[in-house]
Amino acid sequence: MAFDGTLISETEWATHRREAMQALPAALVEGISELPDILMPSQKRLLMATASNQLVVSDKSRRIGFTWAIGADAVLTAGRAKSAKGMDVLYIGYNLDMAREFIDCCAMWARAFMPACTEVSEFLFKDGTEKAADEGIKAFRIGFKSGFEIIALTSKPRSLRGRQGYVILDEFAFHEDPEGLLKAAMALLIWGGKVLVISTHNGVDNPFNQLITEVRSKKRPGEVVRCTFDDALEQGLYQRICLMRGIEWTPEGEAAFRSEIRAFYGADQAEELDCVPSQGSGVYFTRAVIEACSVEERLILRLTVPREFELKPKAEREAYVQAWLEQVVAPELAKLDKGLRHFFGQDFALTGDVSSVTPMFIDRQLNRQVPFEIEMRGVPHEQQKQVLFYVVDRLPRFSGGKIDSNGNGSYLGQVTMQEYGAHRIEQVKPSQAWYLANMPPLKAGFEDRTVWIPAHPDLVDDLRQVKLIRGVPMVPSDAHTKGADGLPRHGDFAVSLCLAHAASLGEVSEYAYQPVSRPDPRAVDRDDDDDDASSSFSRDLRVQGTL
Numbered sequence: 001m002a003f004d005g006t007l008i009s010e011t012e013w014a015t016h017r018r019e020a021m022q023a024l025p026a027a028l029v030e031g032i033s034e035l036p037d038i039l040m041p042s043q044k045r046l047l048m049a050t051a052s053n054q055l056v057v058s059d060k061s062r063r064i065g066f067t068w069a070i071g072a073d074a075v076l077t078a079g080r081a082k083s084a085k086g087m088d089v090l091y092i093g094y095n096l097d098m099a100r101e102f103i104d105c106c107a108m109w110a111r112a113f114m115p116a117c118t119e120v121s122e123f124l125f126k127d128g129t130e131k132a133a134d135e136g137i138k139a140f141r142i143g144f145k146s147g148f149e150i151i152a153l154t155s156k157p158r159s160l161r162g163r164q165g166y167v168i169l170d171e172f173a174f175h176e177d178p179e180g181l182l183k184a185a186m187a188l189l190i191w192g193g194k195v196l197v198i199s200t201h202n203g204v205d206n207p208f209n210q211l212i213t214e215v216r217s218k219k220r221p222g223e224v225v226r227c228t229f230d231d232a233l234e235q236g237l238y239q240r241i242c243l244m245r246g247i248e249w250t251p252e253g254e255a256a257f258r259s260e261i262r263a264f265y266g267a268d269q270a271e272e273l274d275c276v277p278s279q280g281s282g283v284y285f286t287r288a289v290i291e292a293c294s295v296e297e298r299l300i301l302r303l304t305v306p307r308e309f310e311l312k313p314k315a316e317r318e319a320y321v322q323a324w325l326e327q328v329v330a331p332e333l334a335k336l337d338k339g340l341r342h343f344f345g346q347d348f349a350l351t352g353d354v355s356s357v358t359p360m361f362i363d364r365q366l367n368r369q370v371p372f373e374i375e376m377r378g379v380p381h382e383q384q385k386q387v388l389f390y391v392v393d394r395l396p397r398f399s400g401g402k403i404d405s406n407g408n409g410s411y412l413g414q415v416t417m418q419e420y421g422a423h424r425i426e427q428v429k430p431s432q433a434w435y436l437a438n439m440p441p442l443k444a445g446f447e448d449r450t451v452w453i454p455a456h457p458d459l460v461d462d463l464r465q466v467k468l469i470r471g472v473p474m475v476p477s478d479a480h481t482k483g484a485d486g487l488p489r490h491g492d493f494a495v496s497l498c499l500a501h502a503a504s505l506g507e508v509s510e511y512a513y514q515p516v517s518r519p520d521p522r523a524v525d526r527d528d529d530d531d532d533a534s535s536s537f538s539r540d541l542r543v544q545g546t547l
Contacts, residue, residue, distance in 0.1 A: 055222030088165030217444035298454035345499025348409030465491035
């Protein structure tokens, strides 16, 4: 269950947590009489990300134990032999106290994992510059028998010069020179190093938030791991606090703790606890960017039906829609390039809002283009199926589609998947996590001018309804506008476009067949003495009209 920050009351949180704990062992429910897992799920996910990516970025709440968990990762990395991908670990916080605290954390993990390590030592790091000839950067280190070290330095980009290994940039958004620090750290990737950038947010224009946006939009390779304060509470943060403080855990106690912490942060709690950069709520797509990617000659094809159309006989409904398809949609489908891959996305609606079908193709310059847009209002399930199947059957080299399958859309999503196969059709139930993963690549496409849509004010307005809601780009539930036809809209094209774009980024599997040539009847007639069983079978089929 996902909560939206302070909108959840103390009583609601206590009720939710009591219900959630019913799935845990009774001993834990009665007050933590057993030791919980050492690492919470979000901490495990962070370590799994660093194990499989050279660049990982993590936006997190304050004091949820991510740096503590990374201490374990650092010890395991520096303690391994080179043949097991061991390497030096270079930690950089924004002050000396952070460096010392991290080394103390690593020393604790080292004693638990591998007692045979050297003691923590203090030294002055010389960077070799003339200015620093008689100066040094105070640092801390732990050495291991593997020959590698964990070295904690203060926030100086030059301290990475000439080094190689796994770089951890902690509270990156608060460093004096984050751009220079990131540039220096990225150089270590060339020879197989790794970089972890971890921080609480510090404004929407901060280089940390810009880095997250680049990774989420696939402009930089890597992975983003996000964990809010409520995420950490769900995963047992307060239970561990109770364990350390020697007090009994209760849902009511956790709810009071949550309210108290949020009260301490006041107006800053969205940024400090919920991973929402300040000044980060507003329009996600600018009008200038959208209009620059709009093509005038492309159309919106609208299907409207008479009142109580769903009560008409089946044959009448089908004939009405078929006539519209042949007169309006077929000419646009005939214009499509037969050599290009095509996809679609659909944001389903039955009454009120628009049911939007967005075809998309990848052109020869790898741009994603929407050749036309289909909008339906009040169209029954079966006729929406009729429209969608008609279009998909005629999309050249059809390679995949995604359908909003929330609520009433589940029927259309299921029958479409059954018709075209689960390998090409995904039934999507858009969530905050889904939007967070798929809206940034779409935005990057607009900014890079690799996404092209029909030019129409309704489509522009739909995209302008996408807002950053607590750091997640999505269409708010109350974002209703009126279209050019005077009817209500709810950002429908924005959702169907995002679905189509996500479908176009998926893996595509193609297959074909080699037709078997028909036998020459004259050759069969001449071979009167052939008693082969297969030849006789073929002759029989030919006589019956099968071949």
